[in-house]
Amino acid sequence: MNDFVHIHAAPWVVPVDQPPIASGRVALYQNRIFAVDTVVNLVAAYPDAVVVEHPQVALTPPLVNAHIHLELSHLGQLSQGDAPDQFTNWILALLALREKLGATGVHVTAAARKVAEQQYAEGVSVIADIGNTSVGQELTPYFAGNLLAYKEYLGFSNDRLGDNLARLDAELPVTLCSAHAIYSTHKNLLQQLKSRANQNKAVLPIHVAETKAEIEMMDQGRGEMVDFLEQRGFWEKDFLKEVDACKGGTITYLSRIGLLDEHTLCVHVVHASDDEITMLANSGAKVCLCPGSNRFLRVGKAPVKRYLDAGILPALGTDSLASNPEVSIWREMQLLFQDYPELSNADIFAMATRGGAEALAIAGQTGTLTVGTHADVLAVPLHEDRVDSADVLRYLVSTGSGVKPTRIQHTRSL
Ligand SMILES: [Zn+2]
Known part of the structure; x- marks a missing residue:
């Protein structure tokens, strides 16, 4: 099943090599990131993709x-x-x-x-x-x-x-x-x-x-x-x-x-x-x-x-x-x-x-949500009561220890 394109949708995507994307999407194919974009563009480009909604999280690199x-x-x-x-x-x-x-x-x-x-x-x-x-x-x-x-x-x-x-x-x-x-x-x-x-x-x-x-x-x-x-x-x-x-x-x-x-x-x-x-x-x-x-x-x-x-x-x-x-x-x-x-x-x-x-000389593999990097993405919960999540980067860097993200990983089944 992992040979389908999976599109993971969240209120925020933080690719790191570009500014945060509101209502962003990350597409995974096999074990790589295939595309990073907004909802309209990605879903229109891959109408047959499996779309997974992640409410109230920011998708980030590990x-x-x-x-x-x-x-x-x-x-x-x-x-x-x-x-x-x-x-x-x-x-x-x-x-x-x-x-x-x-x-x-x-x-x-x-x-x-x-x-x-x-x-x-x-x-x-x-x-x-x-x-x-x-x-x-x-x-x-x-x-x-x-x-x-x-x-x-x-x-x-x-x-x-x-x-x-x-x-x-x-x-x-x-x-x-x-x-x-x-x-x-x-x-x-x-x-x-x-x-x-x-x-x-x-x-x-x-x-x-x-x-x-x-x-x-x-x-x-x-x-x-x-x-x-x-x-x-x-x-x-x-x-x-x-x-x-x-x-x-x-x-x-x-x-x-x-x-x-x-x-x-x-x-x-x-x-x-x-x-x-x-x-x-x-x-x-x-x-x-x-x-x-x-x-x-x-x-x-x-x-x-x-x-x-x-x-x-x-x-x-x-x-x-x-x-x-x-x-x-x-x-x-x-x-x-x-x-x-x-x-x-x-x-x-x-x-x-x-x-x-x-x-660590592994920038082509991880560190950003970029096309070609490993399909290893964090879904970081955004608790509205803690910090204003409209400023998602401020939220991410000021929250401190105890964050427990969910992992979205896409390993190709053999
Ligand atoms: Zn030391």
Whole structure:
């Protein structure tokens, strides 16, 4: 029966690559979007199509969560109450709790699976998961959408470099790998991760410029991050040569060592100068914002408007329950809506959909309701009593967590 054209009709269709359509229609054929238009045009063009009415909803693309750590889902107590006074104290608290509760095991996988299922129930079809255990990889077959499980590499000191490079060299080409951050990953390892990702035509995610301490390390070779590395025995004095050559922030460093191109996904990017934003834009590198995690850890507010002005549409990520009390892309949109009145609602919703798809290099498949993309459409309930649904984009970005869309999927029966 799925070989018929199905036309799904709703008071609003939000394609994202064009303005919302009142009394809109989305036509699905086999497992693709076949047409997006108004009622009159589509029904006239396909008089034999099956028409399904969806009253009181907005039809939208599915959401993309471009950054999470599912393997940390059992550490939610870290994001209850106040965050530690310093970022590195949060890292220490995370390491201590993980040591106590374990990094793997049935309870870890169960907590991770619950979060992944919640994501899907809220309309997230694609998750980019970062982990240094196999929890994400184990969940991949069980996730109803597309779970991209990245294996994270880190190791700052010279003495671990050889082992890490050998480990990376032994990975199967299909294994997705990510870099942790510049303060935790040796320059040669970063470069090898990038060159391997390029060879495999894969995206390389990396945490970038999350805290001021990271910028101080790159600009002046001192501060909280350097103290932290020294205390843990990982600091290398010869890194000061990199600092001397760089004299700037994280992005300046990444640009100088050849890490930035259109398949690099810079996560957080809270602290970036105007010159660095130009560097990102010129390289085509992607940005993923994590407003909930940034708010909890009090690391600052990302310069979102400056990214948009430079032509960068960021993606959105929740980060993990260890740094964000609520891992919901609807909540991330709501935080942007509340904290950045200068942003348009259309841009915020585009970040949660098209921005994520572009960041993960799957824009031809999802992220917009466009002819040819997958027949995976959300029917988001519009509750009149909550927000004025005449302004559908405002409704979508201001509602917050707990949205439970229905999914319209069209998989061709064999
Ligand atoms: Zn992260």
